[in-house]
Amino acid sequence: MLALASLSGESDAEWARAGAAHADLAFLGGVAVDDASREAARQLVARGREEFLPEDPIAFVDRQLTALDDAPIRAGVNVRSATLDPIRAVAARCAAHDAVIEINAHCRQDELCAVGCGERLLRDTDRLADYVAAASETGATVSVKVRAEVAGVDLPATARRLDDAGADIVHVDAMDSEPRVADVAAVTDAAVLANNGVRDRATAWEYLAYGADGVSVGRPSDDPAVLQRVARAVDDWTRRDTGERGAFG
Incomplete structure (x- = not known):
């Protein structure tokens, strides 16, 4: 599995x-x-970051997914929310399009953390598990984007909790702690996507050897040469691998 990260x-x-x-x-x-x-996103824009800020974010998600209904790639939507109801609403739209909702417990920008999103949500396991359960109840495939190297967060324990709540995918930004992917893969039945620094065969195979079901490409996701190298590496690994782990829903 090769994914393009948001x-x-x-x-x-x-x-x-x-x-x-x-x-x-x-x-x-x-x-x-x-x-x-x-x-929080408006504050990020004010200091120069790019953000999606449509007038109606749920309608925006629906339009984007509709535009991909006939595409040869499965769509997912990474969402940030400090409250539960919008998660449920987006998940319902994702379920209607056979898309994946990805709950963002990953962003580390101060503005987002201050309102309870991103890493702040990752530190609040009960609330994050509630988000996953609410999204799962809609019938959507649920991914959670998490980050390694967050002080006070036991990532394997969090992954187990998310698995129990109904997560289908745990998407791990390994930062500079690549072996943490193995720790997560060892304790969850959810599929594991590994992210950070994936550029070629060596970087993809490192994560796959740690037990990841797939890898994701972030910044170079608009570079066909990088995507071709990584896709070939994932295909080669799949052909040589005789075991199977979780499914992506």
Whole structure:
């Protein structure tokens, strides 16, 4: 499995189609979907970051997914929210399009953390598990984007909790702690996607050897040469691998 990881303000339906020749799954977004996260996103824009800030974020998600209904790549949407109801609403739209909702417990920008999103959500396991359960109840495939190297967060324990809540995918940004992927893969029945620094055969195979079911490409996701190298590496690994782990729903 090769996925395209979301890039704030850049990962839309057009971007996903551009990578469809090489990847299996594309996470659009991130999209701020409630008032608090949208205000935080406006603050990020004010200091120069790109963000998706449509007037109606749920309608925006629906339009983006509709644009990919006939695409040769499965769509996902990475969402940020400080409240539960918008998660449920986006998950319902994802279920209708056979898309994946990805709950963002990953962003580390101060503005987002201050309102309870991103890493702040990762530190609040009960609330994060509630988000996963609510999304799963809609019938959507649920991914959670998490980050290694967050002080006070036991990532394997968190992965087990998310698995119990109904997560289908745990998407791990390994930072500079690549072996943490193995720790997560060892304790969850959810599929594990590994992210950070994936550029070629060596970097993809390192994560796959740690037990990841797939890898994701972030910043170079608009570079066909990188995607071709990584896709070939994943295919080669799959052919040589005789074991199977989780499914992506």
